[in-house]
Amino acid sequence: MKFLIIIPAHNEEAHLSFTLESLQHQRFKDFKVVVVNDGSIDATPEIIKRFTDADARFETINLQKSAHQPGSKVVAAFKNGLNTQNLNEFEIICKFDADIILPDHYLETVETAFQNHPEYGLVGGLLSVKKNGSWVYEGNSNKNHVRGPLKAYRKECFEEMGGMRETLGWDNIDAVLLENLGWKEVVLPELRVKLLKVKGSDYTIKPADYYGRYFYFLGLNRFLAYVASLKEAMKNKSLSFFLQIVKAYESCRSQKLELKISKDEQQVINNRRWNALKKKWLKI
CATH class of the missing domain: 3.90.550.10 (Spore Coat Polysaccharide Biosynthesis Protein SpsA; Chain A)
Known part of the structure; x- marks a missing residue:
């Protein structure tokens, strides 16, 4: 090959x-x-x-x-x-x-x-x-x-x-x-x-903005995006970090920025996230 x-x-x-x-x-x-x-x-x-x-x-x-x-x-x-x-x-x-x-x-x-x-x-x-x-x-x-x-x-x-x-x-x-x-x-x-180089070290956007944009472009719905934001905020032990991530996510939503995945692909991604959430936290 x-x-x-x-x-x-x-x-x-x-x-x-x-x-x-x-x-x-x-x-x-x-x-x-x-x-x-x-x-x-x-x-x-x-x-x-x-x-x-x-x-x-x-x-x-x-x-x-x-x-x-x-x-x-x-x-x-x-x-x-x-x-x-x-x-x-x-x-x-x-x-x-x-x-x-x-x-x-x-x-x-x-x-x-x-x-x-x-x-x-x-x-x-x-x-x-x-x-x-x-x-x-x-x-x-x-x-x-x-x-x-x-x-x-x-x-x-x-x-x-x-x-x-x-x-x-x-x-x-x-x-x-x-x-x-x-x-x-x-x-x-x-x-x-x-x-050899730490990833993200040359990014020009703030971490909270990065996560908010990341969750949006990943196609996550609002509920799953908020759950993911909370998870990152808990790592940082910061409520303000959660609010900043959500603000960036909502800003992308309000601007209706173009996604590079189809509606069907968004559904696939959300279903996988939801199933992982149920398995880990709800034991379903």
């Missing part, structure tokens, strides 16, 4: 070479990498050129600088890279970040998982971050969810669910949609990927 790996990169001079080197060192060799230079103004283009000049499996495209919006910007860059390729040549489509280090057996293990399990639609490993000199599990989200920096989709699954959505929350929306179509999302815990 051949991999198409698309890596959006914006001002990643400190990390990108580590990511690309870890791909060059993979034991599994049948892949193509497209690095999307998303308006970088640092040495990112020079780093990309070093790899494209030396290895025919590496390509690049250049985009003009755009405003940083969580979720939508990275997916837009990904799609620009995807549109340059003939998908008939590939069986696995990956969206990787430009600040990760993959173990040398990563692609090999993912390919084997897809080969042996035709029901697998999305596969990935676990992210680790460096703390006190040691690499430890990141702990963001749960261990059954493939995180945004290391998505690997079976092409049939990717196409059936309509690809990634250009919106905040895309990396949770995909999991719900593919599962609803009968595919499985699988995390391989033996695959530990080093994450």
Whole structure:
């Protein structure tokens, strides 16, 4: 199975070479990498050129600088890279970040998982971050969810669910949609990927605004959005945080901002959230 790996990169001079080197060192060799230079103004283009000049499996495209919006910007860059390729040549489509280090057996293990399990639609490993000199599990989200920096989709699954959505929350929306179509999302815990940069550190919006917008673009109805907001506020032990999240959510609703998911897909997402809520809190 051949991999198409698309890596959006914006001002990643400190990390990108580590990511690309870890791909060059993979034991599994049948892949193509497209690095999307998303308006970088640092040495990112020079780093990309070093790899494209030396290895025919590496390509690049250049985009003009755009405003940083969580979720939508990275997916837009990904799609620009995807549109340059003939998908008939590939069986696995990956969206990787430009600040990760993959173990040398990563692609090999993912390919084997897809080969042996035709029901697998999305596969990935676990992210680790460096703390006190040691690499430890990141702990963001749960261990059954493939995180945004290391998505690997079976092409049939990717196409059936309509690809990634250009919106905040895309990396949770995909999991719900593919599962609803009968595919499985699988995390391989033996695959530990080093994450070099803390996610969200370069976001330009406040945390409460982020969550409010996230819950809106995820398609949550008011009740479930308020429950999710309360959960985040309890983590912060702050009533004002809850009110700020709700305010941001309601602002999006009042503006009737465009969602990138259909009414049916919204219902699927809300049903899954509601079922999880009943199972965890109501014991139904």
